[in-house]
Amino acid sequence: MSVDSVFVHKMWNDNEITKMVEGGVPFPMLSDGGGKVGTAYGIYNEDAGVENRGRFIIDPDGVVQAYEVLTPPVGRNVSETIRQIQAFQLVRESKGTEATPSGWKPGKLTLHPGPDLVGQVWKVWKTSMESE
Amino acid sequence: MAETAEVGCARPTGGLVGQQETTEQHTTQQTTQEVKKMIQVGKPAPDFVAPAYHKGQFTSVKMSDYLGKWVVLCFYPGDFTFV
Numbered sequence: 593m594s595v596d597s598v599f600v601h602k603m604w605n606d607n608e609i610t611k612m613v614e615g616g617v618p619f620p621m622l623s624d625g626g627g628k629v630g631t632a633y634g635i636y637n638e639d640a641g642v643e644n645r646g647r648f649i650i651d652p653d654g655v656v657q658a659y660e661v662l663t664p665p666v667g668r669n670v671s672e673t674i675r676q677i678q679a680f681q682l683v684r685e686s687k688g689t690e691a692t693p694s695g696w697k698p699g700k701l702t703l704h705p706g707p708d709l710v711g712q713v714w715k716v717w718k719t720s721m722e723s724e
Numbered sequence: 725m726a727e728t729a730e731v732g733c734a735r736p737t738g739g740l741v742g743q744q745e746t747t748e749q750h751t752t753q754q755t756t757q758e759v760k761k762m763i764q765v766g767k768p769a770p771d772f773v774a775p776a777y778h779k780g781q782f783t784s785v786k787m788s789d790y791l792g793k794w795v796v797l798c799f800y801p802g803d804f805t806f807v
């Protein structure tokens with residue numbers, strides 16, 4: 593979503609993005625002329641008249657689980673977004689009985705929060721696991 | 725005399741020239757800033773309807789139509805920016 597019109601979205605997709613990604617953008621490109629939606633999400637940059645790079649992960653109940661906001665010159669990291677979605681999906685499927693520690697990736701150790709784990713995380717999770 | 729604009733990811737913008745700061749405008753800005761608050765994780769995402777371009781068609785997207793699915797909503801400064 594950006595403040596560009598759907599006509600500009602079409603030109604950008606058809607003339608540039610299709611040269612990078614076969615078939616172009618696979619999801620809807622939304623238009624937010626005037627920045628009303630961006631303002632509601634807290635990422636509209638009034639001085640520049642554009643949206644900042646805001647990324648929101650919204651769960652099936654419509655609840656915001658995560659967001660990341662960057663100023664324009666630095667791009668995002670899609671694989672980190674996907675990792676976070678996988679982690680939130682795991683937590684949701686476990687109905688909150690599991691939590692994912694720092695650096696978690698699919699298949700790696702999860703934690704089971706509860707009274708027994710208080711003060712004992714160091715026994716099951718090492719800082720080296722953060723970057724494995 | 726016109727100057728060559730610096731090229732970057734932020735869209736060059738213009739604005740009014742000269743005095744424009746009146747008390748009235750200050751009041752308006754303050755009101756806007758009260759509304760402009762970052763949303764909270766764990767709270768419902770604001771619902772909206774927006775015009776969209778999707779698979780060659782002009783259409784519209786309503787956020788609440790996606791209830792039951794995981795959604796990634798991305799904002800960016802503008803089409804044809806660099807990153």
